[in-house]
Amino acid sequence: MLWAALACAAALPAQAQPAYPDKPVTMVVPFGPGGTSDIMARILERHMGEQLGQAMVVDNKAGAGGAIGMLQLMRARPDGYTVGLSVIGPEVLQPAIRKTGYSHQNFDHVCRTYAVPLMMMVPKDSPFQSVADVLAFARKNPGTLTYGSSGRGTLLHLAMEMLLDKAQAKGLHVPYKSSGEMVTGLLGKQVMLFSETPTVSKQYGLRPLAVFAEQRLPGYPDVPTMAEAGWPITASIWGGVIAPKGLPAPVLARLESACQAALAGDAYKTEAQRLETPPAYMDGQRFAAFAAQQSEAYGKLIRDLGLADKD
Template sequence: MHHRRSAPGRILSRIASIVGSAALAALAAGGTAAYAADAYPSKPIRLVVPYPAGGGTDIIARLMGTQLSQRWGQPVIVDNKPGASGMLGNDIVAKAPGDGYTVLLGITALVQIPSLYKKVPYRLSDLTPVSQTAKSADLVFVPRSSGITSLQQFVAKAKAEPGQLNYGSYGNATSSHLHGEQLKLKAGIDMVHVPYQGSGPETAAMLGGQLASAFIDATAAYPHIKSDKVNIIAVTGAQRHPALPQVPTMGESGYPGFEANGWFGYFLPASTPQPIVDKLGNELAAIVKLPEVNKRLVDMGLIPVGSTPAEFKPVLERDAAHWKSIVDAARISLD
């Protein structure tokens, strides 16, 4: 007695005869991801920037997006979604379909936010790292008129005048704020925090002689590193800044624990198949290594990286733990 094949069975056997049994086996065994990666990208890519147009993150997104579009033959549309300290844009990508067509350009704040805010609409694990594009650092500025030329001298003055000196930051709960609080804890000094709405106003205040000290992002500070109004006495991060080889790191100045660099990096929703993550990651890493892109990043005061997903992942894990320890020790909390 012959059993009639079920409808799905007939369809499968028909497909098998068309595509070949090996391909069908691959499909059945989850080879769909590989097929998806082969076809990717077949439509425009949306690149979400959680910050306003014209800022450093936006400039990098457009620089990289233009190259990606040229290499892949698909439009890359930069979509600025500022708000809620970057959480708005991060959340859009965290909840997007994992098909490789909604990409996030995130910054260090991404791994700082979970420690700082009680209510975050997404989990860090909802995003998967793709490629770290570049690293940044904070530079420690003091007025040249103060006569201070080293971090040790600044700490000595702060100890002699408790609560009299201030430090500027480019905003509440930014790396610069955390660095200032970390220095207070490590050096046992008391300083007043003066937050600004971004690095631009902070830099202007420093150059205008309104601050005793400031942690300023190297990207914003870059045009002013030769100014005769200021001395740059230290730099955060694991290495000295290439543009300021004479300026010691915080660690070299006697205060280890400031090794974490700021960064810019790309992310996809966690549900994205690994072959697509790898394909985008390899492409973005290659773009950073192009001489014209590399030069543009250096000219912005950044340290180009261009890493793979596997290289970026441990950086995130290490940095998330590092910033959490500072937030907890300094008891910083925002709502």
């Protein structure tokens, strides 16, 4: 009888685990509301949530150039219920500048979702009509050209530093906690200009002067490249979905497929194209390799510009 009972027990199926996901998924965004990363995350959360069959909820965690949000994400349980929007600044630039307590290797990469060049922009009533006007002012008035960024060491900061360094001009960097605050500072005349993505230019009706890209953008055919303005400098913001290291393989695969399907949908494409930030999909493996390459390249640039903190 005992052997029969044991045999019957062994034949019973294991208790079924709930299918992932069976509750909402939090997406940590390492900047405050209003900037490119927040705007793109809120587009993605809707369409990726539809693919997952559960809501995705954006959780903005601004500060320290994005490092605060990245640390929160790194420390979260690797179960797929906390993911994050990775951006070039928090993931690869900040660890090259200061001891953040993390690197790109501390995360599982799910998918890259966008890559878009920066654009120098000013308010519509700005006296600056070109990059030449900006640099002429900076040379004539050293240290009085005020420009904003979403934090020290972000790509927004580095792009302007590269330009000013090559032009042998000086400006005054004014860091903000987020691009939303930076826009408020620009419109309130606290800063004269900043470099951000076309997403922000379109969202807030700002006037672009030049784009940090090799070619003009289709949506801005009259805006010259930096090379056409005399300064061959490129800088692109990219973003994508990452998660705490150690996701179970089926969960990672589920997130990756949901991301790919979301970006392939017409609804996502329409919203993203409207903001001049079309999909730029990479799967998790390619995204991880891309982040490693970017970390190496920008780490060298930051050291060369003397922006890394001294130990």
